Amino acid sequence: MPRGTTLAFIALPLLALSLAYYAQSSSSPLGPAPHLGTGLQLSLALSGFIGYAQAAVQAPFRFKLSEQPAEAVLEADGCDEQGYALAPRPRFTRKIIAVGDIHGDIGNAERILQMAGVVDEDNNWSGNVDVFVQTGDIIDRGDDTIELFNWMEDLREQALAVNGIVLTVLGNHEYMNAIGDWRYVLDSEKKTFEPRGSRLEAVTTGWLAHAWAANYTTAARLPLHGLLGPPNTDYPPPKGSAFARANAGPLSHAAFSFVHGGLAPAYPNLQPFPSAINNLGSSLLRRLMERKPQPQPHPPSSYPGLPAGTTREEARLYGADGPLWYRGWADDDEKKACSKVDEVLAKTGTRRMVMGHTPQFDAIAARCDGKVLIIDTGISHAYGGALSALSIEYTLEPVNGGGWKEQEVVKALYADYDDELLVSSTRDLDGDLW
Numbered sequence: 211m212p213r214g215t216t217l218a219f220i221a222l223p224l225l226a227l228s229l230a231y232y233a234q235s236s237s238s239p240l241g242p243a244p245h246l247g248t249g250l251q252l253s254l255a256l257s258g259f260i261g262y263a264q265a266a267v268q269a270p271f272r273f274k275l276s277e278q279p280a281e282a283v284l285e286a287d288g289c290d291e292q293g294y295a296l297a298p299r300p301r302f303t304r305k306i307i308a309v310g311d312i313h314g315d316i317g318n319a320e321r322i323l324q325m326a327g328v329v330d331e332d333n334n335w336s337g338n339v340d341v342f343v344q345t346g347d348i349i350d351r352g353d354d355t356i357e358l359f360n361w362m363e364d365l366r367e368q369a370l371a372v373n374g375i376v377l378t379v380l381g382n383h384e385y386m387n388a389i390g391d392w393r394y395v396l397d398s399e400k401k402t403f404e405p406r407g408s409r410l411e412a413v414t415t416g417w418l419a420h421a422w423a424a425n426y427t428t429a430a431r432l433p434l435h436g437l438l439g440p441p442n443t444d445y446p447p448p449k450g451s452a453f454a455r456a457n458a459g460p461l462s463h464a465a466f467s468f469v470h471g472g473l474a475p476a477y478p479n480l481q482p483f484p485s486a487i488n489n490l491g492s493s494l495l496r497r498l499m500e501r502k503p504q505p506q507p508h509p510p511s512s513y514p515g516l517p518a519g520t521t522r523e524e525a526r527l528y529g530a531d532g533p534l535w536y537r538g539w540a541d542d543d544e545k546k547a548c549s550k551v552d553e554v555l556a557k558t559g560t561r562r563m564v565m566g567h568t569p570q571f572d573a574i575a576a577r578c579d580g581k582v583l584i585i586d587t588g589i590s591h592a593y594g595g596a597l598s599a600l601s602i603e604y605t606l607e608p609v610n611g612g613g614w615k616e617q618e619v620v621k622a623l624y625a626d627y628d629d630e631l632l633v634s635s636t637r638d639l640d641g642d643l644w
């Protein structure tokens with residue numbers, strides 16, 4: 211049963227390419243050449259455009275038209291009995307690894323990222339996962355602040371070069387350092403900054419503060435499928451947008467959220483998610499950067515608190531039920547917590563939420579049927595907990611005769627013991643994906 215829209219994706223570019231080929235070969239006995247006439251350029255533009263939509267199906271995180279070679283259009287799988295090309299319905303997968311609080315321990319972080327396949331034995335991006343997410347609290351309780359944040363930026367760059375993605379989320383401890391709450395900073399760690407100048411400058415107005423402002427967010431939303439948009443596409447999506455159409459279809463809410471503490475049901479800035487939270491985070495960080503002079507940190511000075519001019523909403527972002535500090539999903543009893551989960555998932559356009567912050571020393575905790583995943587296992591030697599990573603494998607495969615089979619497999623990976631299956635969820639999707 212051919213579908214109008216998807217049929218057009220394959221039929222139109224094939225038509226365009228054959229016309230182009232015809233135009234080209236009739237003017238050149240040598241056949242298609244790299245320097246092409248107007249006819250072919252136009253057709254390539256058309257197939258490139260159609261390739262865009264197809265690219266979203268085949269490679270959910272690739273959005274650049276230029277990366278979509280015309281040949282990809284020709285890789286369709288077959289024709290129906292009238293000889294029309296059927297919709298290309300490739301199987302595709304996404305592999306996501308998320309790691310919680312690292313707290314200044316690069317040795318354990320390297321073991322985990324190697325174990326989970328994010329990096330190779332030289333700690334360079336391996337290319338074997340699509341997305342790596344870190345949920346904050348890289349700083350404090352250990353000495354390796356500088357190395358760890360530099361490593362995150364290296365991985366971000368290496369990942370980008372091969373269409374991988376690194377998503378980094380700020381924890382309460384990153385904000386504490388920017389604010390001047392240094393209660394968990396080791397003296398030995400302070401010494402690691404000395405050759406590079408002032409630690410206070412680094413975390414308030416210098417290189418670290420700039421990295422946090424530019425490349426870290428306070429919340430992240432990761433659609434599992436590119437039709438729902440690239441990472442941090444807002445939910446609800448703007449009315450009339452392509453992502454709104456996909457969200458109205460069977461892929462609706464096929465996304466995960468990542469924050470450091472948790473998304474409290476009563477927290478007022480859940481929508482649009484994640485930009486409402488991230489805009490508040492950006493403005494608070496900017497306010498912190500602009501303090502003149504920067505207050506001396508506590509201890510030994512007294513706690514400087516949030517800067518003058520901080521809005522009520524910014525203060526609440528950093529409050530006990532804000533995304534940086536909330537512990538309800540970990541600490542509330544299961545019945546109470548789980549009665550509120552669906553409400554938060556519905557508002558944030560997600561199926562599951564991932565968070566760190568509240569250590570579960572033995573194992574990653576999956577609560578409420580795996581809708582709540584708590585991944586801080588006290589990784590740093592400061593805690594001596596389990597060396598863990600969360601693995602999410604998403605698969606969408608075509609079913610003969612129409613529809614799709616969608617699968618999410620969520621596992622806890624451990625450096626020192628066996629993996630544990632947390633969620634295996636399969637659903638049948640009928641009809642077009644959007």
Ligand SMILES: *[C@@H]1O[C@H](CO)[C@@H](O)[C@H](O)[C@H]1NC(C)=O
Pocket residue numbers: 332333334
């Ligand atoms: C790891 O990446 C760095 C930076 O790109 C590079 O200089 C180094 O050669 C890489 N190491 C290996 C063994 O590939």
Ligand SMILES: *[C@@H]1O[C@H](CO)[C@@H](O)[C@H](O)[C@H]1NC(C)=O
Pocket residue numbers: 363366367370420421422424425
């Ligand atoms: C943010 O990441 C980009 C891409 O890897 C990098 O080029 C840039 O230098 C980073 N910005 C900061 C301030 O670290």
